[in-house]
Amino acid sequence: MELKQYQRDVLREVGRFARTYAMTRDAKAAYDRFMGDIGLTPGQGGVSRYHDDLGGVPKVCVKVPTGGGKTFIGACAAKVLAETLPSRDDVIVWLVPRREILAQTLRNMRNPEHFLRIQLDRDFAGRVEVLDKEDGLRGRSFSAATVGDQLTLFVLSYDSFKNKDGRRAYAENSAVANVTEYQRAAGTAVSVEGADDTALISALAGFNPIVIVDESHHVGSKLSLDMLRNLNPRFVLELTATPDPKHANVIAQATARQLKTEEMVKLPVVVYRRPDKRTTVADAVMLQRRLEAIAEQDERRTGRYIRPIVLFQAERRGTDDAETYQKLKDKLVEGGIPEEQIAIRTGDMDELRGADLMDRACPIRFIITVEALAEGWDCPFAYVLATVANKNSQVSVEQIVGRVLRQPYAARAGARSLNIAYVLTASSDFDRTLQQVVDGLNGVGFSREDVAEAGPAPTSGQQGQLDFTPSPSADEEGEELDLDGLDLHFPAADPMGSEASGDGGGHGPASPFVDDIIEESEAVEEQFENETGHGGLDTLAGGLGGGANVYPMRDEAADSARALAVPQFVIRVDGGLFTDDETWKPLDREDPLRDFKLSKYGIDRVTINPATFSDAREIDLTEDSDEYKIRWIEEDIRKNMRMLFNNMSDEGKRESLKAAIYKAMSGQFKNTYGEQQITRFIKRVVEDMESPDVEACYDSIGNVTRAITDAVRSLADDFCEDRFEKLLSRGDVKISPEYRFPDSFTQTSPLTSYAKSLYAAEDGRIDGAERQMIDLLANNPRVVWWHRVVERREGEFSINGFITHYPDFLALRDDGTLMAIETKGEHLKGDDSRLKLSLGTRWADMAGGKFRYFMVFASEALDMPNSYTLAEFGSEILG
Numbered sequence: 001m002e003l004k005q006y007q008r009d010v011l012r013e014v015g016r017f018a019r020t021y022a023m024t025r026d027a028k029a030a031y032d033r034f035m036g037d038i039g040l041t042p043g044q045g046g047v048s049r050y051h052d053d054l055g056g057v058p059k060v061c062v063k064v065p066t067g068g069g070k071t072f073i074g075a076c077a078a079k080v081l082a083e084t085l086p087s088r089d090d091v092i093v094w095l096v097p098r099r100e101i102l103a104q105t106l107r108n109m110r111n112p113e114h115f116l117r118i119q120l121d122r123d124f125a126g127r128v129e130v131l132d133k134e135d136g137l138r139g140r141s142f143s144a145a146t147v148g149d150q151l152t153l154f155v156l157s158y159d160s161f162k163n164k165d166g167r168r169a170y171a172e173n174s175a176v177a178n179v180t181e182y183q184r185a186a187g188t189a190v191s192v193e194g195a196d197d198t199a200l201i202s203a204l205a206g207f208n209p210i211v212i213v214d215e216s217h218h219v220g221s222k223l224s225l226d227m228l229r230n231l232n233p234r235f236v237l238e239l240t241a242t243p244d245p246k247h248a249n250v251i252a253q254a255t256a257r258q259l260k261t262e263e264m265v266k267l268p269v270v271v272y273r274r275p276d277k278r279t280t281v282a283d284a285v286m287l288q289r290r291l292e293a294i295a296e297q298d299e300r301r302t303g304r305y306i307r308p309i310v311l312f313q314a315e316r317r318g319t320d321d322a323e324t325y326q327k328l329k330d331k332l333v334e335g336g337i338p339e340e341q342i343a344i345r346t347g348d349m350d351e352l353r354g355a356d357l358m359d360r361a362c363p364i365r366f367i368i369t370v371e372a373l374a375e376g377w378d379c380p381f382a383y384v385l386a387t388v389a390n391k392n393s394q395v396s397v398e399q400i401v402g403r404v405l406r407q408p409y410a411a412r413a414g415a416r417s418l419n420i421a422y423v424l425t426a427s428s429d430f431d432r433t434l435q436q437v438v439d440g441l442n443g444v445g446f447s448r449e450d451v452a453e454a455g456p457a458p459t460s461g462q463q464g465q466l467d468f469t470p471s472p473s474a475d476e477e478g479e480e481l482d483l484d485g486l487d488l489h490f491p492a493a494d495p496m497g498s499e500a501s502g503d504g505g506g507h508g509p510a511s512p513f514v515d516d517i518i519e520e521s522e523a524v525e526e527q528f529e530n531e532t533g534h535g536g537l538d539t540l541a542g543g544l545g546g547g548a549n550v551y552p553m554r555d556e557a558a559d560s561a562r563a564l565a566v567p568q569f570v571i572r573v574d575g576g577l578f579t580d581d582e583t584w585k586p587l588d589r590e591d592p593l594r595d596f597k598l599s600k601y602g603i604d605r606v607t608i609n610p611a612t613f614s615d616a617r618e619i620d621l622t623e624d625s626d627e628y629k630i631r632w633i634e635e636d637i638r639k640n641m642r643m644l645f646n647n648m649s650d651e652g653k654r655e656s657l658k659a660a661i662y663k664a665m666s667g668q669f670k671n672t673y674g675e676q677q678i679t680r681f682i683k684r685v686v687e688d689m690e691s692p693d694v695e696a697c698y699d700s701i702g703n704v705t706r707a708i709t710d711a712v713r714s715l716a717d718d719f720c721e722d723r724f725e726k727l728l729s730r731g732d733v734k735i736s737p738e739y740r741f742p743d744s745f746t747q748t749s750p751l752t753s754y755a756k757s758l759y760a761a762e763d764g765r766i767d768g769a770e771r772q773m774i775d776l777l778a779n780n781p782r783v784v785w786w787h788r789v790v791e792r793r794e795g796e797f798s799i800n801g802f803i804t805h806y807p808d809f810l811a812l813r814d815d816g817t818l819m820a821i822e823t824k825g826e827h828l829k830g831d832d833s834r835l836k837l838s839l840g841t842r843w844a845d846m847a848g849g850k851f852r853y854f855m856v857f858a859s860e861a862l863d864m865p866n867s868y869t870l871a872e873f874g875s876e877i878l879g
Helices: 005-024 027-036 070-084 099-110 115-123 133-138 165-170 174-186 200-206 222-230 256-261 277-302 318-334 430-442 511-532 555-562 635-646 650-664 667-673 675-687 691-698 701-729 768-779 831-847 870-877
Strands: 059-063 090-096 128-131 151-157 210-214 235-240 250-253 269-273 309-313 342-344 366-369 382-387 421-425 451-454 550-552 566-573 583-586 617-621 628-632 733-739 744-746 783-788 809-813 818-824 851-857 867-869
Touching (some): 005 256, 070 090, 070 210, 070 235, 090 099, 099 128, 099 151, 133 165, 165 200, 174 200, 277 382, 277 421, 318 342, 566 831, 701 831, 768 809
Parallel strands (some): 090 151, 128 151, 210 235, 269 421, 269 451, 309 366, 382 421, 818 851
Antiparallel strands (some): 566 583, 783 809, 809 818
């Protein structure tokens, strides 16, 4: 197996760091110099300082998403590290987190025909011995005579030295006594706390081994770090898709788009919502049939065999979950699926044991699981995840979505529909399922950009986020999975989509929807491929530092950006007791808000209409932010609350309502406006209510809280605007060139597919209007560079007036004008837009001719200065 370009790049960086360390013999100094060589400074610009967890022993991490060949990179790194940091005896300890990965790694590294073993044999001239813990304890192929003539590679689990069984590695052991005696004679013996001088752990420590830690995000506890210290490593290389920012020293990374470009993974993941679980099961089976027919046709062209597999995620029901997944298997068999094509893999049942899913003779096409397919289980033939768990279940698709990502044979299939992954769900909360898929991809090194979404069967073949109204069913509310009479005897699949129409067990023909999936998959994969781009794989160095994606300014844009000092508002402050000198500081909202008193205002802006409230399922404020979140009140809790409330006096009900409203407000909101002021304002609102309204509001605390907080913010905005104007008029606020662009930004969702960005990657969390603006800026000849501003991110520019306004974009025009641009969809034309536009215009007027502000709408602008439609902005401002 040949290394992909991004794998070669990662290995190059591993070697560069190892050489730097070999010269300095100081891990922190090597890390600082390593980062400095690529223009990054630890502790600045989002680049983490070196985390010294092992008392000076170098410990660095490479970040590669799932499916990117981390194990292969580690195997190739063995030679790089052994040559750069030589030792008389080549001993490597390879640590893995789970028994499944342990068995898989041992099996592959011992198989002379597997690419991992082939690579090791090539690098170490065929002199490689792969051992497990039992081999070490019994001294099999592990002696003073053998270690000097070969690479001795121990594959061990994290628990090998931690649990009760692990204590055997600390005990006296005559089988390895000759090894420790050899080390004492050579002066390399190490005393390990709590271990006998002849223990296996002592023998390993005496070799000062290189340690490679697979899935290293599991190693962060004190116990795990103590285990690493006991091994006395001379170098630790961590491999993971999700580095722990508290412990990882990331020196190299690969991106999801690089993996897609190099044909390693199936992307995007397309998520479809089906009307119910019965249809989900039927369509998953039909989709498997269609994909297999396509794969058979594709094999004639490519010679590569693929047998697409569906992962059914069943319901967990505590101690009864065995009955649930067994029932699903029984119903699939009753519906016409041959039993040998179905396997259950859960925590207590493993029908996959011993099966080679890649073998043409293997019949398995459907795997039923709950959450047991975790790290260590990867089958490139897995294409479809169909979840039939209830919408309120604790089962989450994020636990297993990573298992359908690996591309068969690390090569693109000829058919586009075989290059992406599919998720089918019956959940009525489609957004929640999407978020679970995103969370699952984040957990294996991918992002929201790698997910495409689709609704129910489209009527016109349109792909995208569709509007659908959930239709409640007993099935969704937690009833048993009803598959009685489901007929899965579909007609033979035709890869061209010409199946005969058939009845899918009473739910209607499945093929039209599956035809839509196949048709859409072609377009989705093509679009994703185009957005991935083919501009090379040179972004590796830009994403280094502490596990965060840190991207510097592009060289072409850096000089013009660094030359800018962007005006911001500053306020005069007292110089202090010992000087008459005045000083100025950047204005923040708290300055004009300081004299705001809620007691001076009435409650007329609080609009509460209980008739519009729904039944105890409200949007509420979270505890630690100023953002609204959906919060559901369980029925039994709501009834108990109502019972207690009904037994109260009118005064008691009002006091309870006041307390509930206050509790629902965020800590940030209370700190901003003052707890005492908020309490008194709530009191006036509640005491002004009629008794029936008090009772109605108690069931809808979230709505009442939102009405009050909206009113308070509205009053505060008016006060701050008036106060700001007065401060300007008397000269206590002025504009001054304050803001400088930082050299780099950390991007958690990097966007690299558009030209002319200021940084090597910009923030990729964008909506439709923002994407249209990026497309316009990136392709307009008058734009020198553009930058996507992330609200409240440290180091970002804001127009800091009577509100703190972060415009969506900053862009430099070819005449030297810096444009601050706010984009708005058609549904965002309220007071917020008018406040921002008013402030932005005032800022631009005071900043001078080289600074402009624009608010850009999709099709209909406000009747205010500096408000444009997208078309007008393109023709009049950039034309």
